Amino acid sequence: MTSLKMPSVLVESPNTVYDGDFIEANYRYTSNRVTQKDGIFQVKPVEENIKIRTGRKLNKLGVMLVGWGGNNGSTLTAAIEAHKHKVTWNTKRGLKKPDWFGSLTQSSTVNIGYDSTDGSPVYVPFKDVLPTVDPEEILVDGWDISSADLNQAVRRAAVLDVNLQDKLEPFLKDFQPRPSVYKEKFIAQNQRERADNVLPGSDASMVDRLRADIREMKRRSDLVVVVWTANTESLCPVLQGVHDTADNLLRAIQEGHADISPSVLFAVAAILEKCPFINGSPQNTFVPGVTELAAREGSWIAGDDFKTGQTRMKSVLVDFLVGCGIKPVAIASYNHLGNNDGRNLHSKPQFEAKRVSKTNVIDDIVVSNSILYQPGEKVDHTVVIEYLPYLGDSKRAMDEYTSEIMMGGLNTIVLHNVCEDSLLAAPVILDLVVLVELASRIAFQTQHSSPDWLPFTSELGVLSYMFKAPVVPQGGNIVNALSKQRACIINLMRACIGLPPEHHIDLESKVHSSLFRKP
Ligand SMILES: NC(=O)c1ccc[n+]([C@@H]2O[C@H](COP(=O)([O-])OP(=O)(O)OC[C@H]3O[C@@H](n4cnc5c(N)ncnc54)[C@H](O)[C@@H]3O)[C@@H](O)[C@H]2O)c1
Numbered sequence: 001m002t003s004l005k006m007p008s009v010l011v012e013s014p015n016t017v018y019d020g021d022f023i024e025a026n027y028r029y030t031s032n033r034v035t036q037k038d039g040i041f042q043v044k045p046v047e048e049n050i051k052i053r054t055g056r057k058l059n060k061l062g063v064m065l066v067g068w069g070g071n072n073g074s075t076l077t078a079a080i081e082a083h084k085h086k087v088t089w090n091t092k093r094g095l096k097k098p099d100w101f102g103s104l105t106q107s108s109t110v111n112i113g114y115d116s117t118d119g120s121p122v123y124v125p126f127k128d129v130l131p132t133v134d135p136e137e138i139l140v141d142g143w144d145i146s147s148a149d150l151n152q153a154v155r156r157a158a159v160l161d162v163n164l165q166d167k168l169e170p171f172l173k174d175f176q177p178r179p180s181v182y183k184e185k186f187i188a189q190n191q192r193e194r195a196d197n198v199l200p201g202s203d204a205s206m207v208d209r210l211r212a213d214i215r216e217m218k219r220r221s222d223l224v225v226v227v228w229t230a231n232t233e234s235l236c237p238v239l240q241g242v243h244d245t246a247d248n249l250l251r252a253i254q255e256g257h258a259d260i261s262p263s264v265l266f267a268v269a270a271i272l273e274k275c276p277f278i279n280g281s282p283q284n285t286f287v288p289g290v291t292e293l294a295a296r297e298g299s300w301i302a303g304d305d306f307k308t309g310q311t312r313m314k315s316v317l318v319d320f321l322v323g324c325g326i327k328p329v330a331i332a333s334y335n336h337l338g339n340n341d342g343r344n345l346h347s348k349p350q351f352e353a354k355r356v357s358k359t360n361v362i363d364d365i366v367v368s369n370s371i372l373y374q375p376g377e378k379v380d381h382t383v384v385i386e387y388l389p390y391l392g393d394s395k396r397a398m399d400e401y402t403s404e405i406m407m408g409g410l411n412t413i414v415l416h417n418v419c420e421d422s423l424l425a426a427p428v429i430l431d432l433v434v435l436v437e438l439a440s441r442i443a444f445q446t447q448h449s450s451p452d453w454l455p456f457t458s459e460l461g462v463l464s465y466m467f468k469a470p471v472v473p474q475g476g477n478i479v480n481a482l483s484k485q486r487a488c489i490i491n492l493m494r495a496c497i498g499l500p501p502e503h504h505i506d507l508e509s510k511v512h513s514s515l516f517r518k519p
């Protein structure tokens, strides 16, 4: 653990105590219980006084990337090293220095109130609301079925400016991905030529090897987070007696059952080592046996499929339209790109996993408005991804949103987005590991749980913002709208320091009263 830092945001309230190793907040959690009777919604506000405790000492964070040598893995590693070594590089647009644009934790701000002298809103960096890990302090390691070192991987990815690649070479060339699990059945055949760094042996022996790798990393860090950023796998069949319970899954691994995917083996290894496991791809790694194992071992899991570009925009735009009372009826989303991810997704079974996670992202938004949509009504929605090698990592996303507006009118919005896929994904991966580390230091005490402190559930639904298909505990509500997902994280962080949720009412600017008058 690192030493204590003075908080950048210090709340002066009897409900917020900075006590040695912890920030402890007394918090009034409010909600409403609704019953429908005879066409009337009866709403009963409920509240509970809870305590929230946040550890102030940061963990030395180790991140192990599965697919380290891929475009995402190598770009993230390069960005961390560029920050660590304060690398600058020349481009046709002038001298550049490292930044984390696109990262919620590093490049966004949070309103914490109004200035006591002139009443203007005060924003602080997101990362300063609570103590969070500095990306420069993160240790990166990982596995890849390709033996390329990280210098070669960055050059192969061709995402970063070549001058930056040259400057980073001394810092990257000694990063060597560990051999990994390769099963042809799960990723596209077109990946075969890349697989020159694979583990031999049975599933059980490979899990032992992965656990040994993780333990080695644990010796260098306090908390190891394992992130799947390897190729999208095909969806695995969920078989009774194999994937359905934790015990059956562990037995199936011992017996070498053919339908256990590499990502499941990694998830099991991480869970057994009590390390958080993040699934950045769309396949169903979190079969019931994995989620049960995580709950049993008290390990955290989060997923599925990083929400970075076209889908992130969709979870804003559809929420915006439906929130305005406009009815999206047909959405066509095309994508073409030429990176190795696109090459893998060119294969049907892998694309199918991606199609599902990219399509379901509007479901909860549609269901939320019974004026616009009848029960069970769907939006016509198509998702297409094409592989165009020449374009490399430069992703092109084209979307057409057709909506019904007043009195039989139609409103069509067309979007065209061009950007490097991995420069959108790398900051999202950074946010995930920073927030998982923060989540590991937060615990709750309710009147019912006292004196025990309860951690988050093993499915970290609080990280939904970063995923196309958020995994939540069974029976939990899935939220896809980006604004709600962001509000959830920010209001939770505010709660940790004893501040109420951000309500944006700002009565001071709306009511003429001495009570609300600006100071
Ligand atoms: N870039 C984005 O915006 C984005 C968004 C959402 C999800 N994703 C997902 O993230 C993943 C990675 O994307 P990428 O662009 O880095 O892809 P990539 O193909 O460049 O990298 C994947 C890496 O994983 C390696 N790999 C494959 N199977 C492996 C295994 N079993 N063990 C270890 N390594 C293995 C490959 O050799 C490759 O180096 C993909 O599944 C993609 O769908 C990407």
Ligand SMILES: O=P([O-])([O-])O[C@H]1[C@@H](O)[C@H](O)[C@@H](O)[C@H](O)[C@@H]1O
Pocket (backbone or CB within 6 Å): 306, 307, 308, 309, 310, 311, 312, 335, 336, 337, 341, 342, 345, 354, 358, 385, 395, 397, 421
């Ligand atoms: O976040 P998003 O842009 O919807 O989704 C993108 C990623 O999921 C992906 O791996 C990629 O290769 C795509 O083509 C797609 O566009």
